[in-house]
Amino acid sequence: MNDLQGAFVQAVGLVATADPAVAGIVLLSLRVSLAAVAVAALVGLPLGALLAVARFPGRRAVIVALNALMGLPPVVAGLLIYVLLSRSGPLGSLGLLFTPTAMVIAQALLIAPILAALSRQVLEAMWEEYAEQLRSFGAGPWRAVPTLLWDGRFALLTVLLAGFGRASAEVGAVMIVGGNIEGFTRLMTTAIALETSKGDLPLALALGLVLMAIVLGVNALAQGLRDAAQRSLG
């Protein structure tokens, strides 16, 4: 109980004093996770939409594979990216290991299947309603993809938030490919892991509370934007 109280007091202190080290870590965490969501969305959402509208042999297999990949263990994703980006690996000449970019790639790999699988589900339901109408305009599946994505943007926001949540909660992969370098690749989650291993449990918990508050803030902001946009559209 004392640890919890101490953590709460410390968390408030960290926020109130706008501790510059913590602020830097928070900012980097947000940037990495948002960039990962953006990269994963570029691949995942069109793929999900395509799977929702197109019918082709092997489609079911792709869907099963995507659903399974949603459970890809972060450590495995991290290891995979590590081996690829290491100087001794195939992409070593890029020199990306132990950089924020490496962490973006690892997180994007983790959440792209989530975005694809969830958006496929959301858009398939919409497609069943729309299909008749769109076909009457002579739109084939390929033309329907951007229309679906645009019309489904509010529903897809929830999908993106699910991806963001997973990205910002992730520690195993970014620890491996980022190296938890102070002031360069240290994120909220890896900082929490570090403080835990230093035995400073109250500080680790305090950082955890700050992280949860940030994720809550991002979700509230997204919800607010969505409500405002929907209202303005009437």
Next chain:
Amino acid sequence: MFRRLLLTAGLALGLALPALAQDRSITVASTTSTEQSGLFGHILPLFTRETGIAVRVVALGTGQALDVGRRGDADVVFVHDRMAELRFVQEGHGVRRQHVMFNDFVIVGPAADPAGIAGLRDTAAALTRLAQARAPFISRGDRSGTHAAELRLWRQAGVDPASGRGAWYREVGQGMGPALNTAAAQGGYILTDRATWLSFRNRQDLRILVEGDARLFNQYGVMLVNPERHAHVKRADGQRFIDWLVSPAGQAAIAGYKINGEPLFFPNAAQAEPGI
């Protein structure tokens, strides 16, 4: 509509991607003890102020840190397992290992000390007693420098701890901090370097029981990753860091790092490594 979608995606990406300043920096693969004890936090700003070179530390166990060097993913390796370091250099992965500093290992355990090793100076006797008492012993089990030292101490005591596997000998496969957390929670005995111990906060009722044996000596060494194997290694800046560490300025910076007035590391670069 398509353009709007692309625009939204592009905007999100532009906002999110960190603007990466390409400054002068080197990557150092080192151990958890040097990072978590706060030593790097103390000495690296001094080096950076003097040279303008930022030092990015990836803190791992010694075995893993050497692997990072072997793969060419760091410019400098700064660790504490002399045998493994010499092998690293002999195999051509590193260039010229140098002494930097030392401290010592200590055996910590629960205050109640069920195995009765408190105050012993002979590590071999203490470990023999631990094995006889089948007292829970937490091992790093991660090929770190401390793990290597622990295995060496068991060998010197003539005890094979593997016989206690699954019972009193528990290998956690993690860093010093998590291993200490486990020992604190299970009331176990554990070998730790003094620096990590001094900066460790979650001690509960663990305390130092055995210290001062010459066999508990813990030497740290530094070496450049071989630029002939890995052309991208920042030879000049990496060497500058090594030269600074063993220079009077670097050695004084190391000696100046204290917790509660107690120094954590003792510089000894002047004791040249023979034959390397």
